[in-house]
Amino acid sequence: xTKHLTVVDHPLVQHKLSLMREVETPTAVFRQLLREISMxxxxxxxxxxPMTTHxxxxxxxxxxxxxxxxxxxxxxxILRAGNGLLDGVLELIxxxxxxxxxxxxxxxxxxxxxxxxxxxGQLDERLVIAVDPMLATGNSSVAxxxxxxxxxxxxxxxxxxxxAPEGVARMKEAHPDVPIVTASLDSxxxxxxxxxxxxxxxxxxxxxxx
Ligand code: URA
Numbered sequence: 001x002t003k004h005l006t007v008v009d010h011p012l013v014q015h016k017l018s019l020m021r022e023v024e025t026p027t028a029v030f031r032q033l034l035r036e037i038s039m040x041x042x043x044x045x046x047x048x049x050p051m052t053t054h055x056x057x058x059x060x061x062x063x064x065x066x067x068x069x070x071x072x073x074x075x076x077x078i079l080r081a082g083n084g085l086l087d088g089v090l091e092l093i094x095x096x097x098x099x100x101x102x103x104x105x106x107x108x109x110x111x112x113x114x115x116x117x118x119x120x121g122q123l124d125e126r127l128v129i130a131v132d133p134m135l136a137t138g139n140s141s142v143a144x145x146x147x148x149x150x151x152x153x154x155x156x157x158x159x160x161x162x163x164a165p166e167g168v169a170r171m172k173e174a175h176p177d178v179p180i181v182t183a184s185l186d187s188x189x190x191x192x193x194x195x196x197x198x199x200x201x202x203x204x205x206x207x208x209x210x
Pocket of ligand 1: 134193196201202203
């Protein structure tokens with residue numbers, strides 16, 4: 001992947017995203033839409049996935065058939081909202097290894113604080129896809145990528161649902177080698193660090209907390 005930012009403007013993605021943004025959309029519907037949209041985004045972020053071949057028998061003859069080398073892929077959920085994106089991607093690529101980075105945002109400083117880190121081994125040999133629905137200030141995304149690189153990851157992509165220009169710029173400055181795939185580049189961040197127009201707090205909306 002060569003582009004730093006890819007906005008997936010497929011009509012199905014855009015339609016589902018609009019439904020998710022609506023303040024009246026209930027939690028269960030929000031979660032279902034997120035699962036569906038994450039599968040569509042996974043299609044884009046997994047272009048150029050490592051492939052292997054398996055010998056299979058068709059009704060006519062044997063062939064070396066191309067198959068995904070799923071063991072070479074690591075999906076990393078940035079907790080807790082990342083889990084919503086993770087589910088859909090994992091449904092498409094069940095062989096992928098999965099890791100978790102726990103970061104919460106200090107609401108005063110907006111800085112990320114780490115509370116959990118558990119990732120698959122041999123990260124240096126894997127394509128690592130970090131998932132977090134909201135790329136807002138970029139602080140927690142940059143911190144998560146820092147941790148993944150510290151654990152050996154060399155080939156990383158970042159998958160999110162919404163991105164703010166501020167977060168994209170921060171990621172580009174800190175990690176220009178990490179391509180970002182998103183469903184929308186929104187207008188800006190507000191004073192509380194929320195993406196505008198956005199969809200509110202992604203974690204609260206998917207888990208029904210407030
Ligand atoms: N995190 C969210 O959940 N929403 C935002 O708008 C920004 C960060």
